[in-house]
Amino acid sequence: MNILLLGSGGREHALAWKIAASPLVTNFWCAPGNAGIAHDAECVGLDVADHGAVIAFCKTNAVDLVVVGPEAPLAAGIVDDLAAAGIKAFGPTKAAARLESSKGFTKDLCREGGIPTAAYERFSDADQAKAYIRAQGAPIVVKADGLAAGKGVVVAASVAEAEAAIDMMLGGGFGAAGAEAVVEECLVGEEASFFVLCDGDDALALAAAQDHKRAFDGDEGPNTGGMGAYSPAPVMTDAMCRRTMDEIILPTLRAMKARGTPYKGVLFAGLMITAEGPKLIEYNVRFGDPETQVLMMRLKSDLVPALLAACDGQLKSFDLRWSDEAALTVVMAARGYPGDYARGSVIEGLDEAAKVEGVEIFHAGTRADGATIRANGGRVLNVTAIGESVAEAQRRAYAAVDRIRWPEGFCRRDIGWRAVAREKDSR
Numbered sequence: 268m269n270i271l272l273l274g275s276g277g278r279e280h281a282l283a284w285k286i287a288a289s290p291l292v293t294n295f296w297c298a299p300g301n302a303g304i305a306h307d308a309e310c311v312g313l314d315v316a317d318h319g320a321v322i323a324f325c326k327t328n329a330v331d332l333v334v335v336g337p338e339a340p341l342a343a344g345i346v347d348d349l350a351a352a353g354i355k356a357f358g359p360t361k362a363a364a365r366l367e368s369s370k371g372f373t374k375d376l377c378r379e380g381g382i383p384t385a386a387y388e389r390f391s392d393a394d395q396a397k398a399y400i401r402a403q404g405a406p407i408v409v410k411a412d413g414l415a416a417g418k419g420v421v422v423a424a425s426v427a428e429a430e431a432a433i434d435m436m437l438g439g440g441f442g443a444a445g446a447e448a449v450v451e452e453c454l455v456g457e458e459a460s461f462f463v464l465c466d467g468d469d470a471l472a473l474a475a476a477q478d479h480k481r482a483f484d485g486d487e488g489p490n491t492g493g494m495g496a497y498s499p500a501p502v503m504t505d506a507m508c509r510r511t512m513d514e515i516i517l518p519t520l521r522a523m524k525a526r527g528t529p530y531k532g533v534l535f536a537g538l539m540i541t542a543e544g545p546k547l548i549e550y551n552v553r554f555g556d557p558e559t560q561v562l563m564m565r566l567k568s569d570l571v572p573a574l575l576a577a578c579d580g581q582l583k584s585f586d587l588r589w590s591d592e593a594a595l596t597v598v599m600a601a602r603g604y605p606g607d608y609a610r611g612s613v614i615e616g617l618d619e620a621a622k623v624e625g626v627e628i629f630h631a632g633t634r635a636d637g638a639t640i641r642a643n644g645g646r647v648l649n650v651t652a653i654g655e656s657v658a659e660a661q662r663r664a665y666a667a668v669d670r671i672r673w674p675e676g677f678c679r680r681d682i683g684w685r686a687v688a689r690e691k692d693s694r
C-alpha cells in the first residue's frame with residue numbers, strides 16, 4: 268500500500284522508521300520530512316496547512332493511508348477533509364481533536380464522566396479568575412484554553428504569579444488560544460505519558476513513557492517540548508495501567524461516542540500518579556515527542572496494521588508485541604532552545620554514533636546540504652538506544668552522543684535518572 272506521513276519532527280522520524288520497515292508498504296512519502304526521514308521515505312515539499320494540496324497529492328499518487336503526526340493539522344480538520352475526499356487517514360476528526368485543542372472541553376468531559384483530574388474552573392473574566400485564585404491559594408495552575416505550542420501552562424508558586432498569568436493570557440498573550448483560561452488544583456505525584464490506540468469504540472494500550480520537560484539537568488530551567496524520555500515507565504505498573512484504562516481512557520471514549528464525536532487515532536494521556544491513583548493532567552490527540560522515539564524502539568510488531576485497525580474500527584481483537592527491554596532517548600537541541608537559537612550549524616559524527624550497539628538516531632530539526640547535515644530547528648536530534656535496563660540504554664545513548672561533534676548543540680546528561688536510581692535500589 269501507499270502511505271503519506273505528515274510532519275517533520277523526531278516523532279515523525281521514529282514513525283517513518285517503523286512504517287518503512289513494514290512489508291505492507293509499496294510507496295512511502297513524508298511531507299515535509301527532514302534529513303533523517305529522507306532515508307526512510309521520499310520527502311515531498313507539500314504545505315500541510317493546504318488541505319487541497321494534500322488531497323491532490325493523495326489522488327495523484329493513489330495514497331491509501333495518511334498518517335498525521337502533529338496536532339495542528341488535526342485541529343484544523345485535515346482528517347475530516349481527507350475523509351470527505353475518500354482518503355483514509357489515521358487521527359481524530361476536528362471535533363474529536365478538541366480533547367487537545369480545548370482544555371476546557373476536556374475538563375468538562377472529565378467532570379461529567381467522573382474521570383479523575385485536578386479540580387478546576389473555566390474563566391473568560393480576569394476579575395472572576397483572580398477571585399477564584401485568591402480563594403484557592405497557591406500553588407495553583409493556570410492554563411490557556413487553546414493550543415499554545417506547549418507554552419500555555421503556568422504552574423504558579425504564588426497567588427501573584429497566578430494572577431499575572433491570568434492577565435497575560437486573558438489580556439491576549441496567546442491570541443485566541445487564551446481567550447479563555449482554566450484554573451486548576453496543583454497535583455502532586457510522578458508524571459507519566461500513557462498511549463492508547465483508539466478506533467471509536469475500543470482502545471489498545473500501547474506503552475507508557477516518562478518525559479523530561481525541563482531544559483537542564485536536575486529538572487531545572489524552562490519547560491520545553493521534551494528533552495528526553497524512556498520506556499517503560501516504572502510508575503506505570505500493570506495495575507496502574509489497568510486503572511488508567513478503566514477510570515480514564517474507556518470513560519473518555521464512551522463520552523466522545525455519546526457526543527457523536529467518536530475518537531479514533533492515538534490518544535496520549537498526560538498523567539499524574541498521585542497518592543489516590545492516576546489523574547489526567549491533559550490529553551494530546553497525537554503521538555508524543557520524544558516519547559514515540561522510545562515506543563517505536565520497543566515495538567516488535569508491524570505498526571501499519573495497527574494504524575489501519577484504528578481507522579477501520581478493528582482494534583477489539585488486535586494485539587501488539589513489545590520488547591521487554593528498556594529504551595531511552597536523549598534530545599540534542601540548539602543552544603538557546605527553548606528560547607532563540609541559530610540555524611545552519613554543521614553536525615558531524617552521526618555515522619560513528621549510529622554504530623554504537625542498540626542505537627538509532629532520529630532526526631528532528633535537520634536539513635541536508637549535500638552530504639553535510641545542518642541544524643534547522645530547536646530540537647535537532649534524538650539519540651535513542653535500547654538495552655536490558657534503563658541504565659544500559661542510557662549508557663549506550665550517551666556513548667553515541669559523545670561521538671557527535673556539534674559545538675552549537677547541548678543535551679541533558681541525566682535523562683532516565685529516576686528509573687536508573689530505582690534500578691540501583693532494587694538490586
Ligand code: AMP
Pocket residue numbers: 385408417420422451452453454455458480537548549
Ligand atoms: P501540559 O501542557 O498540560 O502538559 O502541562 C505542562 C506541564 O505542567 C505538565 O507536564 C505538568 O508538569 C505541569 N502541570 C500541568 N497541570 C498540572 C497540575 N494540575 N498540577 C501539577 N502540574 C501540572
Ligand code: GLY
Pocket residue numbers: 478492493551554555556557558
Ligand atoms: N513530550 C510531550 C509532548 O509530546 O507533548
